[in-house]
Amino acid sequence: MSGTARDTRKHPRHNLEVPVMISDAAKRVRKPIRFSSGDISGGGAFLRSDLLFEVGETLVMEFDLPGGRHIRTQGRVVRVARGGAKDRFPGMGLEFIDLSPDDRAAIARLT
Numbered sequence: 001m002s003g004t005a006r007d008t009r010k011h012p013r014h015n016l017e018v019p020v021m022i023s024d025a026a027k028r029v030r031k032p033i034r035f036s037s038g039d040i041s042g043g044g045a046f047l048r049s050d051l052l053f054e055v056g057e058t059l060v061m062e063f064d065l066p067g068g069r070h071i072r073t074q075g076r077v078v079r080v081a082r083g084g085a086k087d088r089f090p091g092m093g094l095e096f097i098d099l100s101p102d103d104r105a106a107i108a109r110l111t
Helices: 101-108
Strands: 019-024 033-040 044-048 058-064 070-081 091-096
Touching: 019 044, 044 070, 058 091, 070 101
Parallel strands: none
Antiparallel strands: 019 033, 019 058, 033 044, 044 091, 058 070, 070 091
């Protein structure tokens, strides 16, 4: 077996850079913070940023897909990349918690 980890994701990733507005579900952040996505799938998104939340935190995410579809969902931080040798970019991996089936299908059609 090679040294690369096997990708076990359920949903294919789409390289997509869109603005994502984030606020925490606990309402500790007064105004939403603008992040930039690195990729999005039907299961979640990776947000590029030096500002990182903690693994396990629940965040409210809002973004527009190409074509104008507005998506608002909650995501849980499942991975934090600090930009070390094994990370391409600093940022956070979020898993969608309550993404609607229609929104998931719209993301799947991005290919």
